[in-house]
Amino acid sequence: MLGKNPDPALEQQVAEPNSVIAFYDERVLNHQPDSDAPFLPGRMDRKIRELLSALKVPWVYPEHAGRLKAIHQLLELEPVPGVTFEAGKEATREQLGRVHTSSYLDHVFELRGKNAWLDVDTTAVSPGSVDAAEVAAGTTVAAVEAVMQGRCQSAFALVRPPGHHAEPVRARGFCLFNNVAVAAAHARAELGCERVLIVDWDAHHANGTQDIFWADPDVMLFDIHRSSPFYPGTGNLEDVGVGLGEGTTINVPMPAGAGDRAYLSAFEDILIPAADWFQPDLILVSAGFDPHPFDLALNVSYEGFAAMTSMLQTLAQRHCDGRLVFVLEGGYHLLSLSRGVRTVLAVLAGAEAPEPGLIGIAEVRAAADFHRHAFIAEDPDKP
Ligand SMILES: [Zn+2]
Numbered sequence: 001m002l003g004k005n006p007d008p009a010l011e012q013q014v015a016e017p018n019s020v021i022a023f024y025d026e027r028v029l030n031h032q033p034d035s036d037a038p039f040l041p042g043r044m045d046r047k048i049r050e051l052l053s054a055l056k057v058p059w060v061y062p063e064h065a066g067r068l069k070a071i072h073q074l075l076e077l078e079p080v081p082g083v084t085f086e087a088g089k090e091a092t093r094e095q096l097g098r099v100h101t102s103s104y105l106d107h108v109f110e111l112r113g114k115n116a117w118l119d120v121d122t123t124a125v126s127p128g129s130v131d132a133a134e135v136a137a138g139t140t141v142a143a144v145e146a147v148m149q150g151r152c153q154s155a156f157a158l159v160r161p162p163g164h165h166a167e168p169v170r171a172r173g174f175c176l177f178n179n180v181a182v183a184a185a186h187a188r189a190e191l192g193c194e195r196v197l198i199v200d201w202d203a204h205h206a207n208g209t210q211d212i213f214w215a216d217p218d219v220m221l222f223d224i225h226r227s228s229p230f231y232p233g234t235g236n237l238e239d240v241g242v243g244l245g246e247g248t249t250i251n252v253p254m255p256a257g258a259g260d261r262a263y264l265s266a267f268e269d270i271l272i273p274a275a276d277w278f279q280p281d282l283i284l285v286s287a288g289f290d291p292h293p294f295d296l297a298l299n300v301s302y303e304g305f306a307a308m309t310s311m312l313q314t315l316a317q318r319h320c321d322g323r324l325v326f327v328l329e330g331g332y333h334l335l336s337l338s339r340g341v342r343t344v345l346a347v348l349a350g351a352e353a354p355e356p357g358l359i360g361i362a363e364v365r366a367a368a369d370f371h372r373h374a375f376i377a378e379d380p381d382k383p
Contacts (some may be wrong), residue, residue, distance in 0.1 A: 013150035018350035025088035029065040030128025063174040074338040082349035088139025098185035123171040133176035140179040154324040164206035197280035202288025202329040205235030215245040227253030259299030260356035289331030289340035306353035
């Protein structure tokens with residue numbers, strides 16, 4: 001059950017089953033880190049970049065605006081029936097301040113309008129980046145509000161820069177503000193949610209989201225990812241939270257190449273019982289599409305993403321009237337990224353999720369019947 005709702009404007013309606021809003025705001029395209037900008041002195045990457053330039057291989061910042069353009073283009077070319085689009089909004093400083101320290105926010109806001117490297121990690125900004133990051137976090141908040149108001153049953157915040165590596169005090173791994181954490185904290189502070197479940201299926205561990213809710217018993221993080229030493233090197237099995245939050249952080253590290261069967265078992269055997277115990281009143285999903293084989297780390301297929309979405313829908317229906325909000329994290333191959341997002345939207349809008357690994361099985365059976373007698377000798381004495 002929901003706690004008291006302080007804002008009558010957010011009074012709930014009952015959402016139409018399978019109604020979906022995709023939130024897409026073009027301002028997030030203005031985050032364009034310049035890959036030719038001077039690096040911090042002493043960076044390892046500088047040496048790598050010098051090597052690459054000698055080989056005439058251009059260094060491309062992999063988290064670029066083309067990712068969202070590819071998603072938008074595919075959804076225009078092949079619209080998903082039942083999915084409507086809305087623009088987003090900027091997060092306020094108060095919203096960001098629930099998960100980031102004020103000195104970190106001061107530091108980031110000073111970079112508005114500038115080119116800079118933020119961290120010795122992989123995060124840089126261009127003149128439009130700080131505004132884009134505010135819109136990415138605010139658009140995630142807008143998606144959560146739409147679902148909590150009952151304007152739609154589920155929503156997908158198609159945003160960048162991504163968020164799950166951003167820690168309370170620093171930017172990391174292409175992330176400036178932790179979008180999903182800002183939205184979870186907002187749901188608890190303003191929208192009457194008592195318990196929020198965050199499911200993170202991005203290939204990389206959500207070190208930032210884990211840090212933010214490490215001691216918080218009211219936000220559960222379930223994170224399945226490729227295990228250390230894969231970036232960012234965190235998310236061990238034994239890392240379960242601390243203090244009151246002990247037990248509400250769940251890490252499931254995977255070896256390279258793990259695929260649909262491993263992921264679906266983890267959902268079935270770990271996530272579902274954990275969620276049934278936790279009883280969330282909202283489910284957020286940090287959805288990265290880099291577990292797809294095209295990003296060369298893991299082996300989750302489109303059917304795998306569809307099946308996970310369908311299991312999350314069932315969980316959301318059981319615990320929270322279907323309230324389910326997806327937030328884009330990583331995914332760098334433009335084809336698997338855009339096709340993956342479309343697959344999730346189609347299941348949210350009511351398409352049936354095919355069972356992974358079964359495409360072609362009926363045809364093989366029919367072919368086996370067809371060929372069955374071809375290799376049986378007619379003369380029983382013939383060997
Ligand atoms: Zn990732």
